[in-house]
Amino acid sequence: MSAAGGVPVGRLDGLTAGEARAVRGLRRWCDGTASWAAYATELEREIGRKRAADGTRALDTCCRLLLTQPRRPLVRHSAGCICVGADEAVFARIIASAGAGEREDAMLMACLLARADLAAPICAAAEVAGMALWQETALPQETAPRGLRLN
Numbered sequence: 781m782s783a784a785g786g787v788p789v790g791r792l793d794g795l796t797a798g799e800a801r802a803v804r805g806l807r808r809w810c811d812g813t814a815s816w817a818a819y820a821t822e823l824e825r826e827i828g829r830k831r832a833a834d835g836t837r838a839l840d841t842c843c844r845l846l847l848t849q850p851r852r853p854l855v856r857h858s859a860g861c862i863c864v865g866a867d868e869a870v871f872a873r874i875i876a877s878a879g880a881g882e883r884e885d886a887m888l889m890a891c892l893l894a895r896a897d898l899a900a901p902i903c904a905a906a907e908v909a910g911m912a913l914w915q916e917t918a919l920p921q922e923t924a925p926r927g928l929r930l931n
Contacts (some may be wrong), residue, residue, distance in 0.1 A: 785867035786855035792862050798879070798914035799872040801826070802839070805909075806871050807859045809843040815859065816840075827912065835912030841905035843877070845898050846890075854893060867893060878903045879910015 792800050801823065804899035808819035816836075824832035847854055850898055852868045864872075870889050890899040 783855060785852075786857065786865040788857075788897075789866050789869050790864040795864065795872065796876075796901055796914070799876060800909070801835075801913045802872040802875040802909070803864055803868045804859070805836070805839045806843060806868060809840065810856055811848065811859055814840045824846055831912045835909050838905045838907075838909035838912065839875075842871075842902055842909060845902050846871070846888040846894050847904070849895060849898060851894050853890070874902070875906045875913065877910070878906035879914050881907075882909070 792803060795803065801890070805819055805823075808815045816907060820836045823836060826832070854871075855865055856868055857863050857865050870892055874886050874889045874893075877883075879891065883903055886903045887899040890902045890906075894902055
């Protein structure tokens with residue numbers, strides 16, 4: 781049942797820059813300290829020292845809460861994989877939604893991956909991460925009224 785979280789639902793090159801950064805961060809955090817440090821260095825080159833520091837600190841909190849106390853085991857793809865799994869896509873949307881101020885949506889999605897009592901602290905960290913990872917471009921905004929399907 782938990783393997784369903786690894787089902788490919790997209791590709792990294794189909795994500796926004798911020799979503800791809802969030803997925804890469806999750807993968808690199810899972811790969812250990814050296815990989816996480818390399819990710820932080822890459823992020824610093826992409827978005828600057830202050831934003832990278834804020835983003836990696838907040839992503840670390842999100843990953844720590846989600847992966848050490850999950851509702852069920854999270855499934856991820858390897859760092860070099862172009863696919864985006866279902867759990868990774870939800871993780872990216874938690875970060876994007878929280879960063880865009882859509883806290884209730886972020887909390888609902890956080891409950892898919894973590895225990896309900898962890899949703900608020902995950903989303904607090906996700907808000908900081910989202911603001912750091914998406915700042916150079918506009919945060920995701922709805923382009924159509926709620927309830928309309930865009931594709």
